Amino acid sequence: MFSLKTRIAMGFLLVVAYGLMTIIVALSLPVSEIHFRTDKDTIVATLEDGREISVTQFSNDRQRIPADPILLLEEPDVLPGYAAMNDFFRAHQFLESALTSGSLSLQDENGNAVAISSSSRSLVSLPGLFWLQLICGLSGMVICLLVWVPARSDIAINSFALTGLSYVLFSSAAAIYSTRELFMPGQLFALLSGINHFGALLFSASLGAFLWNYPRQAPSIWFSGMFYLLFAVAIVVDQAQLVTTPAAGFHSWVMGIFLLGLGGAFWQAWKTRGHRQDRIALRWTVLSIVLGTVFFAGGMIVPAMLTMPTPASQGLLFTTFLLMYLGMAMGVVRHRLFNLEPWWFSLWSWLLGGLVIMLTDLLLATLLTLSGPATLALSVALIGWLYFPVRQYLWGKLIRNQRQGLDSWLSQALPAMLQEQQNAPEQSGIAAALQAVFSPLSLKRAEGPVANVSIEDNGNRLLVPDSKEPHHFELLHPHDGQRVFSRHDVETSKLVLALHTLVNQTRTAREEGASEERNRIRRDMHDDLGAKLLHLLHKSPADSKPLVREAIADLRDLLKAMEGHALSLDAAASQWREETSRRCRDHDVTLQWNENIIPATLHAMQFSETTRIIREAVSNALKHSETPLLSVTLHGDTDKLNIIIANSGLDPSATPGPQRGLNIMQFRASKIGGGFEFGIADQHWQVLLSVPVNR
CATH class of the missing domain: 3.30.565.10 (Histidine kinase-like ATPase, C-terminal domain)
Structure with missing residues (x-):
């Protein structure tokens, strides 16, 4: 069992690991000292001395291929058919193999041959469009992660999380091959293109299932499963190339599944009529999705289906999907989409706080590459005496030991319980004590009796009986979500309940003592003062007797009040x-x-x-x-x-x-x-x- 924050941290590390793996793959692509670009229908090469020549063909010792500008195409699935795509991948395989073997050369329009040598790629050589696509994909995945982990699992939440996974898949794959310089293994190119298609189709299917299940669930679970069945069929059709063109085997399926899913928005509009909160959530969701997808659909998919040139770079169009996730995040902040509790935002602060500390470590490690004994000694002293103590203090605030001894929880529970009972006598004080001891992200009083303290939901939920039946307390994610509940917490909760019983027994004993003292005073007043007033009534003149009777009546009322009945x-x-x-x-x-x-x-x-x-x-x-x-x-x-x-x-x-x-x-x-x-x-x-x- 892992705590909420631990699961989020693990997910975040997986996202970071995936991003590092993508960077490593991009760095593994071979490059040359000659740079290539297209100029109308020609490939132009810029040599090391700055001269530019028009390339007519590439060759090795045994084979040559024409220098077709299509070789620099950003996205191969805009080609007119799968046969052209396969030829495209084979040409790249030839170029990459010849380059790495040292036998590749180009020929210009005058018949002159220029040898092309291989070199390695560096981080600074990766283009900005690569980083833009990768960061957008990873950001979308992190947003989905922060929604999926704390929320209660259902079809809508799971489908939304799958859109983030599919987004990072197709954006990272495209980030690698769309920003290549020219050379790339054909098998890797085909694999990344398949991953791109897999992610795009899964994105449409997951988005469709999400729209049909949020904020109201679809009429049937099988109806939601239909989207994933269509996804599976589309993948087989595309990867097995059962049709002749990518437009028919890929783009049309992406658009068709998306439009079918968009029909769910109309069904949701009909189901949420008269429900203001659901209506707001639906309106915000649909607006975010439309803003995030309309640019890519209009700028990439529709032109590909109509065999028209794309109006903008695919990498730039991919970034528009982030608008959808940013819109969802704003909806969570403003309208509490997905029924996330207010403590959801503390997860952001915790995650970002830890990230800031790690980035600060990396920054200092980069900056303090100093030379010279005096400078090195000064930097070590600053880090040891200033930075490390501050860092440990901040980290201790974020990740601290939560095990408490008897003196610790007692000093927290008892004052909180007594304070609540003093301010609100009708309250038991158990809720305040539990809040003080466990600091849960959520504590609420729920309907229904609970016999004993119990742990549910893999340690995320603790149920504690309330002294006032038939209710119980429900605690979620102890110590601000930094850990899960354990057997130790069950014993602590039982001690809190025992403390409540002891406090009530003490109060009862005090009240019984006060009642006994009142009864003694009442008996003395009845026996002594009452007898004297009766004697005075018999001895008083007629005009004074009404006053004595009133005094006797007042005494009688006072004694009744002291009885407390x-x-x-x-x-x-x-x-x-x-x-x-x-x-x-x-x-x-x-x-x-x-x-x-x-x-x-x-x-x-x-x-x-x-x-x-x-x-x-x-x-x-x-x-x-x-x-x-x-x-x-x-x-x-x-x-x-x-x-x-x-x-x-x-x-x-x-x-x-x-x-x-x-x-x-x-x-x-x-x-x-x-x-x-x-x-x-x-x-x-x-x-x-x-x-x-x-x-």
Whole structure:
């Protein structure tokens, strides 16, 4: 099992290795000190002394061939038939064999013979068009690699990755033979031409399968397989030369498969109607593909099918395919094509960071080719004391040891868990602890129960049970994708869960202790203060007894709140009505009680604070307004209880007094998450209270 970043690094190294192999093959081609070019229907040779002569033929000791300008043709499959292509390859085989054996010479229009000697090719002699084609192909492959490795495997993603593989195949093969000076082994030329055809046909088939499966999957998997079947048939037809011309055996197949695949865009347009996100992805994808392929199709394939001259160099036209991959990369950044997670971009930074370090090493190795003891000693000192420490620090940031001991994960998990539980009591804190310990690229809470901690997807995914069923946590790619999950991580996850259990047990023990202390205080208040208030009630004069009764009622409410038990809304309303009725009778005030409540409960604190608000509102109405009528309305809503307390004792000439009692009521309402308003409505002073309830 390899981590995500390890797989990407391995893929990147394979791409680099393929590029180096392509360069080695290009450097192996023989060259001469004489340079050749075409001028209308003639091959012109530039000799070592700078003179230019028109070449009429090439010869060795036994054979001669005419100097046909076709020998300098960039792409052999534009020839009118396979027979002409075979003659083309045989002519190149003759030239390369004669050159390497030292028997090749040319003859000018005056009959003069000039010997041609062989020399080796160097990196600086490789033309810019070679590097352009190679770099574009490798870049397209790297983009596909960065999409294919982290994404979940399906037909669309695999087909897209195959387009990158086929692109680097046909572009690198063409980069070698299209930028040759003149000489190239005929067998190698034929092989590279076959690789070019293989890559082009595979590109069309993969692109067609991709268009039919992204963003919606094709009607049938066999329908997608049809493109690869057509690819296989086309390869047999082309390489076995079952027809007479490359236009019929190769170009027409490339264009036909591409057009069949482009039909998938219309099918996708029909399937994604009404789905905005899929519509955006489809629009961006089709635009990128059209921009990347239209130039090559119009500048190379169509002219070849119509036996017309190409308007531009094939090497330049090949580079337009990179527009497609750049468009896809921009789509990933802007619209998250292929459902790639945001952490996808950290892979780019990691890969490019490592690449920068390696290129810096190569650059320093190239620049520090110094001579002289003093200069060499200075360069070694700078590298040893400055560059290497900085390099190791940066590399340690990119590739660091991730194994953690008990003290390490505990110091990360415990603070994160406690902090999350403090900020969000409804959360277990397990997610924060897992994030702190593993630093995964993705952590999400998924539906469905999980019995035990388990590793899936070859170590890329870790499933951890959540304390709140039926959910679990899903972690992807630990430590920013630098490794995979292991048995050690399973044990660490179990320790995190055990830590969560221990924290909960500690909290439970603390709450039980606090509850026991509250019960002790409640019993003492009930036995001591309650008995004294009852004794005071019996000994008090008649005008003081209502005040003592209110004190006893307050004590009773306080004790109920300390018990912490919930109370049904019916029972609460009954107590409120009984107390309010008694107080209205004591003040000769008519009570109008309206009640329409729902089955629900109030927590002890909700009941206690609501009782105090109702009691204060009734006291204000009885003592300050001298109202003859008091109206109390209770109306139950889906998730709250609305209470309206109104009186008709409003004095228009009265000046507003202090609102300390109203402010206290408002504070009590906000304490239990309710709402509180007061004011004048229909010549009545009213208080409006809303209290959240539990259905």
